[in-house]
Amino acid sequence: MIPFDLSTPIEVFSRTRLPPDGRPGYRIRVCAEEPEIDAGTFTLRAPWGLDGFEGADTVIVPGTADAAAPLPPTVRDALRKAAAAGARIASICSGTFPLAATGLLDGLRATTHWIGADQLAAAHPEIDVDPGVLYVDNGQILTSAGAAAGLDLCLHMVRRDYGSAVAADAARLSVTPLEREGGQAQFILHDHTPAPAGSELEPVLAWLRDNLGRELALDDIAAHAGVSTRTLIRRFREQTGTTPLQWLHTARIRRAQHLLESTTRSVEHIAAEVGFGSPTAFRDRFKRTTGVSPRTYRRTFS
Numbered sequence: 001m002i003p004f005d006l007s008t009p010i011e012v013f014s015r016t017r018l019p020p021d022g023r024p025g026y027r028i029r030v031c032a033e034e035p036e037i038d039a040g041t042f043t044l045r046a047p048w049g050l051d052g053f054e055g056a057d058t059v060i061v062p063g064t065a066d067a068a069a070p071l072p073p074t075v076r077d078a079l080r081k082a083a084a085a086g087a088r089i090a091s092i093c094s095g096t097f098p099l100a101a102t103g104l105l106d107g108l109r110a111t112t113h114w115i116g117a118d119q120l121a122a123a124h125p126e127i128d129v130d131p132g133v134l135y136v137d138n139g140q141i142l143t144s145a146g147a148a149a150g151l152d153l154c155l156h157m158v159r160r161d162y163g164s165a166v167a168a169d170a171a172r173l174s175v176t177p178l179e180r181e182g183g184q185a186q187f188i189l190h191d192h193t194p195a196p197a198g199s200e201l202e203p204v205l206a207w208l209r210d211n212l213g214r215e216l217a218l219d220d221i222a223a224h225a226g227v228s229t230r231t232l233i234r235r236f237r238e239q240t241g242t243t244p245l246q247w248l249h250t251a252r253i254r255r256a257q258h259l260l261e262s263t264t265r266s267v268e269h270i271a272a273e274v275g276f277g278s279p280t281a282f283r284d285r286f287k288r289t290t291g292v293s294p295r296t297y298r299r300t301f302s
Contacts, residue, residue: 003039005062005092005150006030012154015173016166025162029056033075040065050078056087058157063093063146067116068123071101080104083140090142090157092150099143100124108138113146132291151176201225201239205247212252213275218244252276253289260298267294 009028016025031053032046053059059082079102083089091099096112097120099105109128112120117131130136135144135153137160144153151174159167204225208216221244222232236244252274259270271282286294 001037001039001044002063002065002093003042003044004147005095006039006044008092008150009060009062009154012151012158012170012174016158016162016170018162018166025158025166033072050074053078053082053087054085056082058088058090060154061089061091061095061099063091063095063113064098065094067094067097067119071098076102086140088140088142088157090144090153092144092153093146096120096143097123099141100127104141105143108141109136110138110141110143111136111145112143115146148176201235208248209251212248212255213273215275215277216248221248248275249285250289253286256282256286256294257290257297260294261302267298270294 013026013028018025029048029052030046031048031050035045037044037046083104093113094116096110106126109130111130111133114131117129121129134149144150155167155171158170207224218229222229225232240247256270256274268279271279276282
């Protein structure tokens with residue numbers, strides 16, 4: 001179990017106070033199949049067994065360090081029983097994997113930490129995996145992305161339960177914004193897809209990296225590679241899994257991310273430096289790729 005993912009809901013819900021007298025908004029139980037929980041660098045003792053799910057309004061599944069580990073049947077059955085009784089079921093980070101193993105996410109949209117999104121989609125094709133958002137609310141079943149996105153999800157649930165004023169107060173006590181701009185797409189490093197070492201494309205990709213600021217058409221790339229455009233597209237598909245122009249766009253956005261993080265150059269200057277003909281086209285492409293504007297990205301990561 002990932003301890004951060006367990007402490008996040010405990011902290012958020014324990015800090016939720018209701019007007020006018022400040023009484024607690026939630027009662028919290030930590031439940032586990034066994035009394036001792038492996039939290040990596042230390043061990044936790046859970047005061048409740050799985051019978052603690054009974055009567056729960058919400059059950060939250062924290063992340064697991066081993067997403068591929070099989071879900072114990074007793075935990076699976078307890079989660080299904082809680083859902084059948086009307087409990088809201090939520091997962092944080094890689095907690096989406098054990099939740100997915102219950103079948104409760106079948107046919108629904110869900111998210112998880114971006115680094116595990118492909119693995120989740122491959123293991124559970126019946127789930128519509130969205131790696132670009134901070135959380136997904138399907139009503140009774142909710143999922144969140146990694147780490148701090150668990151805060152976003154928990155505050156969202158507080159807002160659903162008690163309104164924005166109570167949620168804003170809980171957010172202030174947690175020293176976090178009630179809502180963050182963009183999704184987890186802004187935290188993903190959009191590296192260009194590599195070609196296998198020693199492949200025919202290696203020199204072409206190196207040339208593209210060195211010429212990101214130039215206006216390059218498909219014919220220009222094919223001419224440099226000494227092949228037809230059809231052959232170039234086929235080789236890119238075979239060796240990188242994408243098209244030449246998509247590879248080029250991704251490499252330009254990755255370079256732009258680096259420049260926004262590490263320099264004070266204007267957005268307009270960076271747009272030109274990475275090969276976009278206009279700042280507007282750059283802003284549009286950047287937001288489609290990362291989920292936020294260049295200025296918001298810089299404010300977050302510079």
